Amino acid sequence: xxxxxxxxxxxxxxxxxxMELIPxxxxxxxxxxxxxxxxxxxxxxLHDMDPRKFLRMVLLGMDExxxxxxxxxxxxxxxxxxxACPMSVDIPQLVYQARATWPRETRPTGILKSxxxxxxxxxxxxxxxxxxxxQFVVExxxxxxxxxxxxxxxxxxPIDKEGAVFCLNQNSREPVTEPDEMIPLWKILHTxxxxxxxxxxxxxxENYCMFLADDDAWRRMCEDVVKAVDGLGCxxxxxxx
Amino acid sequence: xYAQWIREGKLKVSSDWNKELGLKFTVQDPCQLVRKSLGDPxxxxxxxxxxxxxxxENFVDMYPxxxxxxxxxxxGGFLQAGYQEERRSFGKTKFDQIMAxxxxxxxxxxxxxxxQIHDISEHYEGxxxxxxxWTLIALSMGVLGPNxxxxxxxxxxxxxVLEISEMEF
Numbered sequence: 001x002x003x004x005x006x007x008x009x010x011x012x013x014x015x016x017x018x019m020e021l022i023p024x025x026x027x028x029x030x031x032x033x034x035x036x037x038x039x040x041x042x043x044x045x046l047h048d049m050d051p052r053k054f055l056r057m058v059l060l061g062m063d064e065x066x067x068x069x070x071x072x073x074x075x076x077x078x079x080x081x082x083x084a085c086p087m088s089v090d091i092p093q094l095v096y097q098a099r100a101t102w103p104r105e106t107r108p109t110g111i112l113k114s115x116x117x118x119x120x121x122x123x124x125x126x127x128x129x130x131x132x133x134x135q136f137v138v139e140x141x142x143x144x145x146x147x148x149x150x151x152x153x154x155x156x157x158p159i160d161k162e163g164a165v166f167c168l169n170q171n172s173r174e175p176v177t178e179p180d181e182m183i184p185l186w187k188i189l190h191t192x193x194x195x196x197x198x199x200x201x202x203x204x205x206e207n208y209c210m211f212l213a214d215d216d217a218w219r220r221m222c223e224d225v226v227k228a229v230d231g232l233g234c235x236x237x238x239x240x241x
Numbered sequence: 242x243y244a245q246w247i248r249e250g251k252l253k254v255s256s257d258w259n260k261e262l263g264l265k266f267t268v269q270d271p272c273q274l275v276r277k278s279l280g281d282p283x284x285x286x287x288x289x290x291x292x293x294x295x296x297x298e299n300f301v302d303m304y305p306x307x308x309x310x311x312x313x314x315x316x317g318g319f320l321q322a323g324y325q326e327e328r329r330s331f332g333k334t335k336f337d338q339i340m341a342x343x344x345x346x347x348x349x350x351x352x353x354x355x356x357q358i359h360d361i362s363e364h365y366e367g368x369x370x371x372x373x374x375w376t377l378i379a380l381s382m383g384v385l386g387p388n389x390x391x392x393x394x395x396x397x398x399x400x401x402v403l404e405i406s407e408m409e410f
Binding site: 040042046047070073074075076078079080083108111147148149151171173178181183184185187188191192206208211212238240 | 316318321
C-alpha cells in the first residue's frame with residue numbers, strides 16, 4: 001500500500017514555479033476536484049494517471065512524482081479539460097511545464113531528434129529537407145502538372161514571390177515522401193486565383209521544439225517564420241490542413 | 242478559406258460524384274483549429290465544405306463534436322514520443338467514435354490527426370480510409386489526377402479522374 005502524503009514536508013516548488021509562468025497562474029488553486037477533466041480525457045488511465053490526479057499531485061507538492069511520470073508525454077495538450085473545467089484550470093500548461101523539467105537528453109528521442117534536425121536547417125523541416133531540395137521538388141512537380149494536367153497549363157507554385165497575399169507553410173511529409181499530394185491544394189489555389197507563395201526558409205509546418213518544451217528553440221522558429229513572412233511582404237500566413 | 246471560396250462561387254464543387262455511390266463521410270475537428278483557435282464558427286465552415294463536397298445526406302457527425310470533440314491522440318508530439326501502445330490506447334476513444342458513425346471514410350484536415358487516425362484505423366482493423374479535405378475538394382471539381390489518390394480507398398481510385406495527357410519531352 002502507498003504511503004500517505006505528508007503535507008507539511010512538501011515544498012511545492014514545481015507548483016510555485018509553474019504558477020509564475022502560466023498566465024493567471026493557470027487558475028490552479030481554483031480546482032474543485034470535480035473530475036470533469038478526467039472523465040472526458042482520452043489519456044485518462046494511461047500510466048495510472050489522469051488530469052485531475054496530475055493536478056492534485058502538483059497541488060499536494062508531490063514534485064518528484066510529477067516530474068517523473070511519462071504521462072506528460074501522453075497528454076496531447078488538446079485543452080479539452082480546460083474547455084470542460086468550470087474554473088478553466090490550465091492543466092495542459094502544467095503538463096508543458098512538467099515536460100520542461102525533464103533533463104533535455106532524457107526527453108523522448110523521437111521528439112528530441114525532430115527538434116534538433118529542424119533547428120539545424122533554415123527550413124525548420126523536421127525531416128531535414130533543405131532549401132535546394134525543396135525548390136527542386138516543388139518546381140519539378142509543378143512543371144509536370146503544367147505539361148500534363150489539362151486546365152492547369154498556367155499553374156504556379158511560387159517560392160519567395162514578393163508581395164504575395166498569402167504565405168503558405170508546408171508539412172515536410174509531402175515534399176519528402178509523397179510530392180504528388182501537394183498538387184490538390186495547388187489546384188484549389190490556382191482555381192480561385194489566390195495570390196500565394198511558399199517561403200524558401202522556415203516553410204515547414206511542424207513544431208517539434210514546442211512539443212519538446214524547448215522554449216528557446218521554438219521561439220527561434222517562430223521568429224524565423226515571422227521574418228520569412230514579413231520579408232516577403234505577405235499579408236497572411238496560411239497554416240495548411 | 243475553402244468555405245468562403247465556395248460561397249463566393251470561386252470553387253465550383255459538386256457532390257454529384259457521390260450521388261449513386263452514397264459513400265458516407267465523417268470529419269475530425271482538429272483541436273488546434275477548432276477548440277484551440279477559431280472555435281465553433283470554423284467547425285461550421287468545415288461542415289459546410291464537407292457537405293458541399295460529399296453531399297449533405299452523406300455526412301455523419303461524430304459525437305461529441307466541434308469544440309467538444311475528442312483529441313485523436315496524434316498531437317503534442319505523441320506520434321513521435323515512442324509510447325506506441327499508450328498512443329493507440331488513447332486513440333481507441335477516437336476509433337470507437339468514428340466506428341459509431343458507420344462512415345466509410347474519415348476526413349482529417351490536420352496532418353497529425355491524419356497520421357494518427359490512419360494508424361488506428363489499421364491497428365484496430367476499422368479499415369476506413371482517412372483523407373485530406375483538399376483531396377475531396379479536388380475530386381469534387383473533377384480535377385484530381387490519378388497520382389493524387391494515395392489515401393483514397395479502391396472505391397474512389399477511378400472516380401472522376403482527371404485525364405492526364407502524354408508527357409512531352
